[in-house]
Amino acid sequence: MSELTSTGRINKFDNLKGLAIFLIVLGHLTFFRKEPGIEFIWNVVFLFHLPVFFFVAGYFSKIRPDEPIKAFKTLFIPYILFCIIWELFRVYYLGDKPNLKLFIRPGYMLWFLLCLFFMRMALPIMDRLKYPLIIAIIASLLIGFIDSNILGISRTCVYMPVFLLGFYYKDYKQKVLDKFPIIENDAFALMVAILTMIASIILALTLEHDVICLKHMYGNDYLADIIIRGIIILVNAINVLVLTRFMTNKKIVLTQFGINSMTVYLFHPYVIKIFKILFKPYFKNHHRWLIVFIFIMSFVIVYLLSRNILTQALNKVLNLIYKVLFIE
Numbered sequence: 045m046s047e048l049t050s051t052g053r054i055n056k057f058d059n060l061k062g063l064a065i066f067l068i069v070l071g072h073l074t075f076f077r078k079e080p081g082i083e084f085i086w087n088v089v090f091l092f093h094l095p096v097f098f099f100v101a102g103y104f105s106k107i108r109p110d111e112p113i114k115a116f117k118t119l120f121i122p123y124i125l126f127c128i129i130w131e132l133f134r135v136y137y138l139g140d141k142p143n144l145k146l147f148i149r150p151g152y153m154l155w156f157l158l159c160l161f162f163m164r165m166a167l168p169i170m171d172r173l174k175y176p177l178i179i180a181i182i183a184s185l186l187i188g189f190i191d192s193n194i195l196g197i198s199r200t201c202v203y204m205p206v207f208l209l210g211f212y213y214k215d216y217k218q219k220v221l222d223k224f225p226i227i228e229n230d231a232f233a234l235m236v237a238i239l240t241m242i243a244s245i246i247l248a249l250t251l252e253h254d255v256i257c258l259k260h261m262y263g264n265d266y267l268a269d270i271i272i273r274g275i276i277i278l279v280n281a282i283n284v285l286v287l288t289r290f291m292t293n294k295k296i297v298l299t300q301f302g303i304n305s306m307t308v309y310l311f312h313p314y315v316i317k318i319f320k321i322l323f324k325p326y327f328k329n330h331h332r333w334l335i336v337f338i339f340i341m342s343f344v345i346v347y348l349l350s351r352n353i354l355t356q357a358l359n360k361v362l363n364l365i366y367k368v369l370f371i372e
Contacts, residue, residue, distance in 0.1 A: 053303070055293045057100050062298030063287070064100075065305040065350075067093035069312050070342040072153070073319070082334065087248035090257045094156070095280035096287060097305075098203045101160055102210025107168050117366050119161040125365065126154055126310055133314060148194055152313050155196035162200045163207050170208060177212065180204040184277060185270050188262040202258040202273075206281055213288075233289050240282045247279060304350040307358055311349050319345075 071089040074082050105111075127147055134140040143149070150158055170176040180201075187201040209216070226232050247256060251272070254260040258276060262269040301308065319341065 055295050055299050056288070056291050057103065058302035059291050059293075059296060059298040060096050060287060060302065061100055061305045062301030062303075062346075062350075063291075064093040064096035065301055065308045066298070066342060066346050068097075068153075068309065069316070069345050070338060072312065072316050073338045073342050073345070083253070084248050085335070085338075087251070087253055087256050088244060090253070091244045091247065091276070091279060092283050092287070094203060094257070095206045095284045097156070098160070098163075098207040099210035099213075099284045099288070101163070102207035103213055105164060105167055105207075105211050107171055111167075112165060113370075115161050115164040117362065119157050119164070121362055121365055121369075122306075122310065123150070123154055123157040123161065125362075126157075130154065130313070133317075138317065150196055153309070155199055156309070158196045159200040159203065160207075162196070163204060166204075167211065170204075171211075177205060177208050180208050181274075181277065184258075185273055188260070188269060188273055189266070191261050193259065198259060202277070205277055206284060209281055209284070233286070236282065237286045237290065240279060240286055243275075243279050244283060247276065251276075301346050301350045304352065304355045307355045308346050308349040310358070311354070312345055315345050315349070 067089040071086055071093065074086045124147065127150065130152055131143055131146055135142055170180065173179055184202045184205055187198050190198070193199075221227060252260075255272060256276060258273065260269075323337075
């Protein structure tokens with residue numbers, strides 16, 4: 045039975061993106077991250093949301109002659125545009141100092157667009173390699189020796205394995221199922237889900253946030269750092285596979301969130317910055333309500349920003365810029 049809906053979409057993957065964008069907003073809305081419970085939530089969501097986004101992006105990526113220009117239109121143009129918008133917001137609304145490395149060191153969360161653009165550009169090359177996933181894993185481990193946050197290079201490398209896992213998912217799934225049919229067993233899948241959740245909780249409780257989100261440079265004990273990074277990459281991959289296994293293909297509230305996840309991603313930083321200015325003073329003395337507040341407000345923010353009218357407006361602006369720059 046086909047997973048495609050009448051609109052040509054797959055609800056399962058929209059639902060995955062919807063869950064991921066909710067977790068992203070939740071993670072960025074966390075005030076007082078050093079408070080008990082808050083830092084734990086912050087760490088846990090980073091073991092799920094970005095891996096899911098890169099996995100789904102890989103799943104729907106293709107190798108065709110027109111893909112580079114599509115990636116430029118849907119990823120690079122928004123990256124440049126929102127780098128400028130974010131910089132203006134920071135300087136003129138928040139009163140921050142100008143970023144002298146604009147575009148080189150991406151603004152708040154915009155590194156994701158740049159990384160995904162580089163992944164799409166690199167995909168035809170990676171696909172020509174004999175062992176693309178193994179090479180990507182090795183690169184993700186070795187990049188920890190280099191201070192390479194410029195242009196999001198480090199994050200591109202560390203999340204490339206899960207992007208390729210999505211790209212090759214259908215092929216890998218069938219090959220693995222042929223050798224290990226037990227993977228399709230519900231009881232086995234549930235056991236794996238429980239074990240990887242336990243592993244995620246342990247990592248979230250014991251590791252620093254920069255280590256969990258794979259943006260730290262190795263220290264003196266580089267062997268331990270390599271092993272820890274390898275474990276995190278493995279847990280990220282299993283988390284994604286487990287979520288994909290159990291996520292429903294029915295249309296639910298997450299579906300709309302996922303369909304318009306790009307709009308939510310691009311606009312939620314501004315809403316969150318304003319919310320923090322307005323509400324952070326209040327929660328200094330009311331931490332017990334903080335967790336409830338961030339869950340409720342995360343849902344409200346994602347719901348409002350995932351309306352079709354915002355996505356349609358954004359697409360019109362991007363199409364206009366594209367028409368100005370390129371010959372039809």
